[in-house]
Every structure is written in structure tokens, then in C-alpha cells.
Amino acid sequence: MMITLDQTAEFLKSKDNFMILSHGHPDGDTLGAAFALKAALNKIGKKAEVCCSDTMPSKFSYIGQTVDEFEYSTLVAVDVADTKLLGKAFEAKYADKIELCIDHHGSNRAFAERTLLDADAAAACEIILSVIRKLGVEIDRHIADCIFTGLTTDTGCFRYSNVTPTTLRMAADMVECGARNVEINTAMFETKTKTYVALEKLAMASMKMYLDDKLAFITITQDMFRQSGSDESEVDAIASLPRQIEGVVVGVTMREKPDGTFKVSMRSHAPVDVSKICAMMGGGGHPQAAGCQLEIPVDEATQRIIECVKLGLE
Numbered sequence: 634m635m636i637t638l639d640q641t642a643e644f645l646k647s648k649d650n651f652m653i654l655s656h657g658h659p660d661g662d663t664l665g666a667a668f669a670l671k672a673a674l675n676k677i678g679k680k681a682e683v684c685c686s687d688t689m690p691s692k693f694s695y696i697g698q699t700v701d702e703f704e705y706s707t708l709v710a711v712d713v714a715d716t717k718l719l720g721k722a723f724e725a726k727y728a729d730k731i732e733l734c735i736d737h738h739g740s741n742r743a744f745a746e747r748t749l750l751d752a753d754a755a756a757a758c759e760i761i762l763s764v765i766r767k768l769g770v771e772i773d774r775h776i777a778d779c780i781f782t783g784l785t786t787d788t789g790c791f792r793y794s795n796v797t798p799t800t801l802r803m804a805a806d807m808v809e810c811g812a813r814n815v816e817i818n819t820a821m822f823e824t825k826t827k828t829y830v831a832l833e834k835l836a837m838a839s840m841k842m843y844l845d846d847k848l849a850f851i852t853i854t855q856d857m858f859r860q861s862g863s864d865e866s867e868v869d870a871i872a873s874l875p876r877q878i879e880g881v882v883v884g885v886t887m888r889e890k891p892d893g894t895f896k897v898s899m900r901s902h903a904p905v906d907v908s909k910i911c912a913m914m915g916g917g918g919h920p921q922a923a924g925c926q927l928e929i930p931v932d933e934a935t936q937r938i939i940e941c942v943k944l945g946l947e
């Protein structure tokens with residue numbers, strides 16, 4: 634059932650002991666949204682913790698720390714479009730128990746008992762900020778940091794087509810409330826680990842061009858993770874690279890998982906809608922940033938993606 638902002642605030646006020654789930658392979662938006670909501674619930678006297686099936690990358694440690702276990706009575710998911718995205722273990726454990734999902738993916742599968750969805754929001758953090766305001770909670774510096782983190786990371790530092798005047802006003806409000814915008818943007822977009830730089834070099838060397846150079850395609854193998862000392866948590870920043878090339882309209886980053894299957898991240902320039910292209914392969918996401926999973930050999934996976942992108946460009 635789809636619910637409104639008012640109904641969401643009423644629901645949160647009527648419950649307690651919240652376990653807030655982020656999606657697996659967590660990013661700044663899912664974590665920022667989860668920890669901002671936790672802080673707001675704490676401020677109105679509720680118990681709340683954040684759980685994630687994967688370890689938080691250390692660059693987000695200023696936002697908070699996830700817990701492994703929590704005696705919860707209310708299960709909430711944020712920035713989660715599909716229970717698959719919770720990660721395998723969490724999907725099995727929680728998929729059918731989620732009472733509220735707050736999300737901004739148009740592809741949201743409405744798996745929760747209640748869903749607050751705004752597909753026009755650039756980040757889940759936009760919706761969370763509206764929820765927090767509706768709860769009447771004052772925005773302190775910590776909440777401002779959390780919300781700002783989600784806004785800036787899901788918009789590529791306010792550069793992507795999902796940015797609206799609302800996004801920018803909210804970001805300005807967060808800075809006014811004390812968000813450390815310079816430090817956060819530096820940590821998110823400038824500082825790179827040595828292992829990331831080593832992985833980026835290998836990834837860029839793997840890049841191939843298809844479809845009259847409209848499609849740039851990076852493949853990251855398990856061997857590249859071993860060689861660079863990097864891991865999956867550092868792949869997100871690479872996904873935005875292929876689209877940066879002049880003339881490229883779709884950028885694909887395909888990475889091999891330890892079990893030999895592939896996770897595909899797709900980025901595009903408007904009007905090409907990669908959520909539709911990824912939907913052809915069982916995935917989804919946003920018009921300019923989407924993904925899917927493929928359980929076929931690398932050559933087949935590459936061909937399948939090229940074919941689907943070709944259809945999407947027609």
C-alpha cells in the first residue's frame with residue numbers, strides 16, 4: 634500500500650524499536666537516510682538502530698555505525714527498491730517482515746506493507762528530510778551531515794539530471810544547519826584510496842567501445858580485485874567513468890562477483906533511460922543510473938548487454 638508523508642509520520646510515532654535496513658553494498662544515500670531517520674526517531678524518544686548485510690565502507694564512519702543484531706519490533710527499509718537489494722542473507726531473514734519502505738526508485742516493487750515513494754526525489758534523503766520535518770524534529774549538525782551525504786552522493790556532487798530546485802534548497806538548508814559540506818564532498822569525491830587508484834587503472838585499461846562509440850564498457854574481474862587489493866565497495870566511483878567520454882551515451886561497468894556471476898552498473902545521458910534497458914535483464918533503477926545481475930559467462934553477458942543497450946538506443 635502506498636502511503637503519504639502524513640501517514641508515514643503517524644506510523645513512525647505510533648511504533649517503537651525500529652530496525653532500519655539499508656540496501657546491501659551500501660552507499661551514501663541509503664546510509665545517510667538510515668542514520669538520519671535513526672537520529673530523528675531517537676530524538677522523539679524511540680529506540681532505533683541501523684542494520685546492513687554488508688560492512689559499511691570506512692569513509693562513511695562519520696555518519697554512524699551499523700549493528701549486527703537488534704531486538705526490534707518495527708522493520709523499516711530505506712532506499713531499497715527490491716528485497717533482492719537487501720543482500721542474500723537479509724532477504725531471507727527480513728523480506729516479508731518490512732512494515733515501511735521509504736524510497737525514491739520508480740522501480741520500487743512495493744514489497745513492504747507500506748511504501749512512501751517519491752520517484753522525483755534525487756535521493757532517499759530528500760524524502761527522509763521531509764519525514765523528519767513532519768515529525769517536528771529539529772535538524773542538528775549530525776542529521777544535516779547525514780542528509781547532505783545522501784543528497785551529494787546520489788547526485789554526483791549535484792551534477793546529475795536528477796537534481797531539482799528542491800534538492801539544492803535542501804542542501805542549502807543542511808549547510809545552514811551545520812552540515813560539513815566541504816569535508817563531506819572532499820571525502821566522497823576527491824580522496825581516493827591507493828587500492829582504488831590501482832583498480833581504476835586496471836578498469837580503464839579494460840574499457841571497450843561499442844555501437845559507434847556510443848557505449849563504453851568496463852569489465853572488472855575478480856583477478857583485478859586481487860591485483861589491486863581493492864574490493865567491491867570501491868567500484869561505485871568507477872561506474873561513473875565510462876559515461877564521461879565525449880560522445881558516449883551509455884556507460885556500463887560490469888563486475889565479476891566471487892561466485893562468478895556479474896553485477897552490472899549502467900549510467901546514461903538523458904534521454905536514454907537505462908532503467909528500461911536494465912529491466913530487459915531483470916534489473917531496474919533510475920533513468921540515468923540503473924543496474925542488473927547476470928548469471929551467464931562473461932562473453933555472453935557482454936553480448937547480452939550490448940544487445941539490450943542497442944535496443945534502448947533505438
Ligand SMILES: [Mn+2]
Nearest residue numbers: 662712757787
Ligand atoms: Mn538512493
